[in-house]
Amino acid sequence: MNTKPWPLPAIDDKLRARLAHGARLRKEMMEQIARGEEPQPVYRARWLKESAYAVIRLLAARGEEFNSTHDDDAVSVADFLDSIWSARSILVTQAAAWSDAITRSGATCHGRDFDKDLGHLDDAQRLDHPTGDGGRS
Numbered sequence: 001m002n003t004k005p006w007p008l009p010a011i012d013d014k015l016r017a018r019l020a021h022g023a024r025l026r027k028e029m030m031e032q033i034a035r036g037e038e039p040q041p042v043y044r045a046r047w048l049k050e051s052a053y054a055v056i057r058l059l060a061a062r063g064e065e066f067n068s069t070h071d072d073d074a075v076s077v078a079d080f081l082d083s084i085w086s087a088r089s090i091l092v093t094q095a096a097a098w099s100d101a102i103t104r105s106g107a108t109c110h111g112r113d114f115d116k117d118l119g120h121l122d123d124a125q126r127l128d129h130p131t132g133d134g135g136r137s
Helices: 013-034 042-069 077-105 114-119
Strands: none
Touching: 013 042, 042 077
16 A cells, blocks of 8 residues: 555644644543543534534445446445444544654644544444444443
8 A cells, every 4th residue: 555645734733733633522422422521622523523414415325326337246335344444544644654754754734644633442342343333331
């Protein structure tokens, strides 16, 4: 797989502070989910849910296109899940490439490596857990 990073956004002090704030909110949301609470803040939880549904709509459209093109094959929910996990793998690889690029340049991003930012929780605790509920089921 290609690990050359996509263009790295310019990271100034303002963006660094915003990224750090987002990281704190993600951590708090994970803790809220682990306690069985609705994740807060509402705007962030809504954005995550709307983004998830946008991905699902895209996969459904791609599935319809696939099914209409291939008379002897059909896409299933398992294929959709495989696509999502493949996308996750690509994003994690990209995060590591960004982290490497930042390290080589001597810069930091809110004091954390992108790959470590994703890796501090086991799969059952993550918002992107296959159950879609942060591992609650």
